[in-house]
Amino acid sequence: MALASGVRFAERALLRPWALLRGTTLGRTEPAAGGGGDGARRFGSQRVLVEPDAASGVAVMKLRNPPVNALSLELLTELVISLEKLENDKTFRGVILTSDCPRVFCAGLDLTEICGRNPAHCAEYWKAMQELWLRTYLSSLVLVAAINGACPAGGCIIALSCDCRVLADNPKYRIGLNETLLGIIAPFWLKDTYVNTIGHRASEQALQLGSLFPPAEALQVGLVDQVVPEDQVQSTALSEMARWLAVPDHARQLTKNMMRKATADRLLRQRDADTQNFVSFVCRDSIQKSLQAYLEKLRQRKG
Numbered sequence: 589m590a591l592a593s594g595v596r597f598a599e600r601a602l603l604r605p606w607a608l609l610r611g612t613t614l615g616r617t618e619p620a621a622g623g624g625g626d627g628a629r630r631f632g633s634q635r636v637l638v639e640p641d642a643a644s645g646v647a648v649m650k651l652r653n654p655p656v657n658a659l660s661l662e663l664l665t666e667l668v669i670s671l672e673k674l675e676n677d678k679t680f681r682g683v684i685l686t687s688d689c690p691r692v693f694c695a696g697l698d699l700t701e702i703c704g705r706n707p708a709h710c711a712e713y714w715k716a717m718q719e720l721w722l723r724t725y726l727s728s729l730v731l732v733a734a735i736n737g738a739c740p741a742g743g744c745i746i747a748l749s750c751d752c753r754v755l756a757d758n759p760k761y762r763i764g765l766n767e768t769l770l771g772i773i774a775p776f777w778l779k780d781t782y783v784n785t786i787g788h789r790a791s792e793q794a795l796q797l798g799s800l801f802p803p804a805e806a807l808q809v810g811l812v813d814q815v816v817p818e819d820q821v822q823s824t825a826l827s828e829m830a831r832w833l834a835v836p837d838h839a840r841q842l843t844k845n846m847m848r849k850a851t852a853d854r855l856l857r858q859r860d861a862d863t864q865n866f867v868s869f870v871c872r873d874s875i876q877k878s879l880q881a882y883l884e885k886l887r888q889r890k891g
């Protein structure tokens with residue numbers, strides 16, 4: 589069944605001039621351990637490991653940008669390309685997004701991409717971030733986030749762009765948008781994604797306070813759909829996937845588009861202005877100082 593013209597329009601509208609980037613090694617295919625046929629072949633790139641299961645139509649996509657899966661320009665690019673590859677392959681109907689790095693799902697923006705960088709680099713980086721959000725938010729595939737580690741800021745946004753979230757029950761695995769604690773402000777489309785998930789009042793509080801919710805609170809506020817013991821995250825994500833895949837694709841996709849299109853269109857209409865705002869904001873001396881101080885604090889926290 590063809591997708592609605594709205595879905596096609598939104599997908600076509602996504603620009604990706606930055607797609608061929610330095611340092612990416614895309615499109616490698618290798619046999620999975622013990623695997624043989626096509627359904628058991630892994631593919632992916634240096635920072636994104638894709639384990640496809642053709643029989644079920646589900647692929648597991650693992651972020652592997654150690655130590656904390658910070659969203660470097662390369663990781664953003666490789667994520668978009670891996671997702672696009674699966675979307676273009678009719679074998680696949682769903683993706684489970686998870687982390688290959690212990691204890692961290694994703695640390696959010698790679699702060700080294702916006703600290704001490706020139707405006708052109710910050711602009712390129714922000715466009716890549718917008719692109720990943722648009723791709724995940726509007727994906728025709730079912731996306732389930734299997735959150736097996738800490739999930740702050742940009743990590744939380746990736747999870748919220750999925751259709752469903754399963755979080756491991758570990759008090760260290762907190763999730764939320766903590767931008768204000770870094771002295772920065774979530775752009776409107778991060779805010780919209782938050783509001784669409786947990787409502788206006790809860791977002792108003794959580795965004796201003798920069799709240800990072802431990803699992804039980806994340807479940808209560810509606811940031812995640814299930815909290816389960818760590819060793820059950822993957823199996824629970826698969827069960828959730830089965831529930832979503834039981835629905836005919838065309839009906840689910842059109843409904844998803846109906847729910848999400850207005851939010852995505854808002855960014856599509858003002859992508860350049862959003863990029864300019866981001867660049868002029870992060871390049872301010874005062875913001876650079878805050879970001880440097882935050883990075884320094886992270887580095888000193890160690891050991």
Ligand SMILES: CCCC/C=C/CC(=O)SCCNC(=O)CCNC(=O)[C@H](O)C(C)(C)COP(=O)(O)OP(=O)(O)OC[C@H]1O[C@@H](n2cnc3c(N)ncnc32)[C@H](O)[C@@H]1OP(=O)(O)O
Pocket residue numbers: 655656658691692694695696697698699700738740741742743766767770772773774775866869870883886887888889890
């Ligand atoms: C202007 C509008 C912009 C709005 C959008 C903002 C969205 C964002 O995503 S802002 C980024 C916010 N992210 C965070 O606040 C997370 C910071 N990191 C952490 O809290 C912790 O690292 C962790 C809970 C994710 C993991 O803790 P763990 O103890 O396992 O690891 P660490 O020892 O803290 O870190 C190891 C290593 O990684 C560096 N690092 C951590 N996070 C980032 C990051 N976001 N960008 C770049 N680098 C990061 C950390 O400094 C350590 O580096 P060294 O090994 O060199 O010391």
